[in-house]
Structures are given as structure tokens and as C-alpha cells.
Amino acid sequence: MRNVGVGGEGSGASRFEGVGGTDWRGDKKVNTDRLIDVLSANLEPVSPGQLGRTLLLAMVTGGVAAFGLMLATIGPRPDLNSTAHIEWAAAKLLFAFSIVFAGAPFLIKSIRPGRENETKWALLFFPLAATVALALVMLLLGRDAWGTPLGARASSPARCLFCIPFFAAIPLAALIWALRQGAPTVLRLCGAIAGIVAGGLGAAAYALACGSDTVPFIAIWYSGAIALCGLIGARLGLRFLRW
Numbered sequence: 001m002r003n004v005g006v007g008g009e010g011s012g013a014s015r016f017e018g019v020g021g022t023d024w025r026g027d028k029k030v031n032t033d034r035l036i037d038v039l040s041a042n043l044e045p046v047s048p049g050q051l052g053r054t055l056l057l058a059m060v061t062g063g064v065a066a067f068g069l070m071l072a073t074i075g076p077r078p079d080l081n082s083t084a085h086i087e088w089a090a091a092k093l094l095f096a097f098s099i100v101f102a103g104a105p106f107l108i109k110s111i112r113p114g115r116e117n118e119t120k121w122a123l124l125f126f127p128l129a130a131t132v133a134l135a136l137v138m139l140l141l142g143r144d145a146w147g148t149p150l151g152a153r154a155s156s157p158a159r160c161l162f163c164i165p166f167f168a169a170i171p172l173a174a175l176i177w178a179l180r181q182g183a184p185t186v187l188r189l190c191g192a193i194a195g196i197v198a199g200g201l202g203a204a205a206y207a208l209a210c211g212s213d214t215v216p217f218i219a220i221w222y223s224g225a226i227a228l229c230g231l232i233g234a235r236l237g238l239r240f241l242r243w
């Protein structure tokens with residue numbers, strides 16, 4: 001007959017006892033250190049360089065997809081080949097990519113436990129703040145510097161607020177996938193930074209289609225759309241970055 005004991009007194013050792021542990025009655029105690037060693041024996045650490053390459057791949061892939069989505073839907077503005085409009089498109093691209101380049105280093109830090117607090121929001125939002133400051137200077141110079149109220153045509157703000165998050169959807173999905181390869185702990189922060197970076201990529205794609213060429217428009221509506229992407233990213237981070 002099989003000898004079945006109570007409290008770990010049977011003839012066969014339990015799983016934890018086989019690791020060097022004992023029951024709660026005090027004959028032996030679980031060897032915590034050895035248990036941790038056994039459970040973590042097959043874990044392979046991910047190098048920071050590999051995480052950086054994964055994020056870079058996600059940003060490049062997402063950026064290409066955002067531009068492709070723009071071309072497949074609204075397309076570039078018809079008068080983009082004129083010198084004046086090319087200069088404004090270049091200014092919008094510079095603004096958008098400055099957001100991406102400012103956020104990328106903090107995105108890498110946000111998925112490495114212990115380094116989340118190194119995020120310097122002043123640096124992350126510097127391109128936005130600089131553009132807003134320039135717009136305020138133009139406001140002080142007079143109404144003519146604005147062109148039309150808020151620097152926009154009648155339908156431009158709504159179009160901008162829709163298109164930038166729309167074009168940022170694929171980059172944000174790619175970044176969330178890449179972030180899951182790391183170990184984010186502050187999920188809302190990590191998702192928000194991913195949303196801001198994706199919003200920068202979406203803004204870069206929209207820059208070639210945008211028909212409003214004023215600094216105030218970029219400062220108000222581009223910044224607002226990118227901030228909206230950050231809020232969306234923070235919500236998605238709480239849901240999809242858990243591990």
C-alpha cells in the first residue's frame with residue numbers, strides 16, 4: 001500500500017522539498033535562494049543593445065507604415081513642389097522628428113527597471129515648448145503673422161487632430177510590441193512616451209499633406225495632436241505592457 005503522509009511526511013518528497021525545502025511544521029525550511037536559482041535557471045537576459053535595436057526597428061517600420069498610410073489615404077498636398085511649400089514642409093518635418101529624437105532615449109530607459117525616473121520631461125517637451133514660444137513671439141509681432149485665426153484654415157485643425165493620431169496608430173502598435181520585449185514597470189509612463197514618439201512619426205507623415213503653413217498652427221494643433229497620442233499611449237500602456 002502506498003504510504004500517504006500528512007504535512008509532507010509521505011515517502012515521496014514534494015517539489016519544493018526536492019529543491020531543499022521543508023514543510024511548515026519546522027522539520028526543514030525552504031531554501032529560498034536555491035529555489036530562486038532553480039526557477040531562474042532557464043532565463044536569458046536581454047542586452048540593452050538588443051532592446052535598442054528592437055525599438056529602432058519598430059520606429060523605422062512604424063514610420064514607413066505611417067508615410068505609406070498617408071500616401072494611400074489623403075496623399076501629399078498638390079502644391080508641395082513649390083519652393084515656399086517645400087520649406088514649410090521641411091519645417092514641419094524638423095519639428096516632428098525632433099519629437100521622435102527627443103523621446104527615443106527616454107523610451108529605452110523606460111523599459112529598464114530602475115531607470116524610469118531618469119526621464120527628463122523638460123528635454124522631451126523642449127521642441128514643443130520652443131515652437132509654442134516662437135508662436136507667441138509671432139503673436140506679439142501682430143495679427144498678420146498668424147495669417148488666419150490660430151494659423152489655420154477652417155477645416156485644418158480637425159483634420160490635423162484626426163490625421164496625426166490616425167497615422168500614428170501603426171507606429172504606436174509597433175512600439176508597444178517592442179516595449180513588451182523589455183521589462184517596463186511604470187506602465188503609464190512607458191506608454192505615454194511611446195505615444196509621444198509615435199505621434200511625432202504620425203506628424204512627420206502628415207507634414208507632407210498639411211495645407212496650413214504657419215508656426216502658430218504647428219505649435220497649437222500639431223502639439224495638441226501629439227499630446228493626444230501621448231494620452232492614448234498611456235492608456236494602452238496600462239493594458240498591454242503588463243508582464
